[in-house]
Amino acid sequence: MIEPDFLRTTRTAYDSMAALYAESFANGLEDHPLDRAMLIAFADLVRANGGGPVADLGCGPGHVTGLLHSFGLDASGVDLSPEMIAIARAAHPELRFEVGSMTALDLADDSLGGVLARYSIIHTPPEQLPRVFAEFHRVLAPGGHLLLAFQAHDDPSELAESFDHKVALAYHWSPDRVADLLSKTGFTETARLRQTAPPEAERQFPQAHLLFSKV
Incomplete structure (x- = not known):
């Protein structure tokens, strides 16, 4: 299967700045209490449903994967960028990290108790989003939970901008x-959860967090 151009472009871009990206997010979510609250709720729901494995898709340098682990989850990470995965493995040698794409996950059907995609669908072309969501649904076990976070806009007539x-x-x-x-x-x-951008933010986009479960 021929790899879509957007995957190659995104991988190359993140590989080139992986170290800088990891340094920029070294403090994790200490200054983002609402983000942490949604992650805690997600973790609580996964544990209440049996505590199955959780995949952090688009995990980057693994700081949020590590946070999920600290919440008592069997967390692992997947990212398109080999450089990001190398950093994540070095930072969290006790956890599992693999190179992979959300468009074709190397995970068994119904194998996960939770999927986190935190700001990792943002580089997906709109026409590819149904394919990505179908993969999320495929790998989640019945009753499993999905938490998405992304930059948002307020025009419901347009899926993406x-x-x-x-x-x-x-x-x-x-x-x-x-x-x-x-x-x-x-x-x-x-x-x-919809968060407005703080006044000091470089880009004044609101943030959205959506929590869903698999029927």
Whole structure:
């Protein structure tokens, strides 16, 4: 199968700045209490459903994967960038990290209790998003939980709007349209959080967190 151009472009871009990216996010989520709250709720729900394995898809340098592990989850990470995975393995040798793509996950059907995709769908072209969500649904066990986070926009007539991300072409998404697409894929909404951008933020995009479960 021929690899889509956007995967090659995104991999190359993140490989080239993996060390800088890891340094920039070295403090994790200490200054993001609402982000942490959604991750804690996600972890609680996964444990309540039997505590199956959790995959952090688009894990980057692995700081959030490590946080999920600290919450008592059997967490592992997948990322498109081999350089990011090398950094994650060095930082968290006790955890599993693999190179892979959200469009074709090397995971068995119904094998996960949870999927986290935190700001990792933003480089996915809109026409590829149904394929990605179908993969999330395939690998989650019945009753498993999905937590998405992404930059958002408020026009429900448009699924995605592109913006000039520092690393590679990216999209911010309509939470309503993304939620509708997840519902059509077979997920049920549990909760959502919309955060406005703080005044000091370089880009004034709101942030969305969507929590869904597999029917």
